[in-house]
Amino acid sequence: MSAYNFGFLYPIFNFIFGSIVGSFLNVVIYRVPRSKSIVKPPSHCPSCGTRLKWYDMIPVLSYLILKGKCRYCHSNISIKYPLIEAITGLVFLLIGMKTGWSIKFVSYIIFSSFLIVVAFIDLFDGVVPDIIVIPGAILGLLFNLFYGKNPFLQSLFGVVAAAIFFGLIIVFSKGGMGEGDLTLGLMIGAFLGLKLTVAAIIIAFVIGALGGLFALLFLKKNKKDTIPFGPYLSVSAFVVLLYGYQILNFYFKMINF
Numbered sequence: 001m002s003a004y005n006f007g008f009l010y011p012i013f014n015f016i017f018g019s020i021v022g023s024f025l026n027v028v029i030y031r032v033p034r035s036k037s038i039v040k041p042p043s044h045c046p047s048c049g050t051r052l053k054w055y056d057m058i059p060v061l062s063y064l065i066l067k068g069k070c071r072y073c074h075s076n077i078s079i080k081y082p083l084i085e086a087i088t089g090l091v092f093l094l095i096g097m098k099t100g101w102s103i104k105f106v107s108y109i110i111f112s113s114f115l116i117v118v119a120f121i122d123l124f125d126g127v128v129p130d131i132i133v134i135p136g137a138i139l140g141l142l143f144n145l146f147y148g149k150n151p152f153l154q155s156l157f158g159v160v161a162a163a164i165f166f167g168l169i170i171v172f173s174k175g176g177m178g179e180g181d182l183t184l185g186l187m188i189g190a191f192l193g194l195k196l197t198v199a200a201i202i203i204a205f206v207i208g209a210l211g212g213l214f215a216l217l218f219l220k221k222n223k224k225d226t227i228p229f230g231p232y233l234s235v236s237a238f239v240v241l242l243y244g245y246q247i248l249n250f251y252f253k254m255i256n257f
Contacts, residue, residue: 128180
């Protein structure tokens with residue numbers, strides 16, 4: 001191996017890049033449900049209102065250095081901020097390992113960033129904003145159009161399949177699932193195409209059932225409590241994005257065993 005081979009730095013760079021993007025996603029996650037600009041005002045402490053300096057916003061590290069407290073008023077900073085930064089960094093690292101630096105890397109990190117935003121907004125505020133998922137669906141279609149005719153057709157089929165599936169559930173469940181899950185399904189269909197979208201939906205319902213059971217047993221939830229489905233859909237879509245065809249191949253081998 002050459003002494004000048006710095007390939008080992010790629011995962012580190014991808015993690016750092018992802019954590020920086022995660023810092024911006026924190027702003028989007030907090031401000032979009034409150035109909036606030038993601039540009040103005042600049043980042044500030046939510047308790048004392050002091051504008052934060054660049055060294056107060058180093059992803060993950062600033063939180064650790066400041067021991068989870070504001071430098072100026074010493075109020076507690078929520079753990080969710082460095083957590084989202086770290087998750088985004090890990091997501092970018094995994095994508096880089098899968099795709100290398102390519103057009104797929106760009107499309108995968110954009111899709112995953114949309115998924116992270118939607119998952120946490122739905123988790124914290126119980127909504128899936130159309131202003132996030134509709135542009136996301138359009139981008140998914142455009143990326144697949146760039147890849148060629150067949151990927152684009154698969155993307156369209158994925159959108160249609162998601163629309164029909166979630167639309168029927170909304171109609172027949174009478175409120176058991178919201179329109180936000182449908183629009184999120186459209187974005188997932190646009191990026192993943194038909195086969196992987198079906199796989200993502202199935203996996204989402206499996207982990208959703210397990211998550212619901214855990215909430216009932218350990219979080220003192222009851223059957224009437226609303227449990228957001230967006231996070232489950234987002235996690236399953238990311239898993240399928242990276243490992244969908246391996247999962248499908250394993251499944252078909254199992255049923256033919």
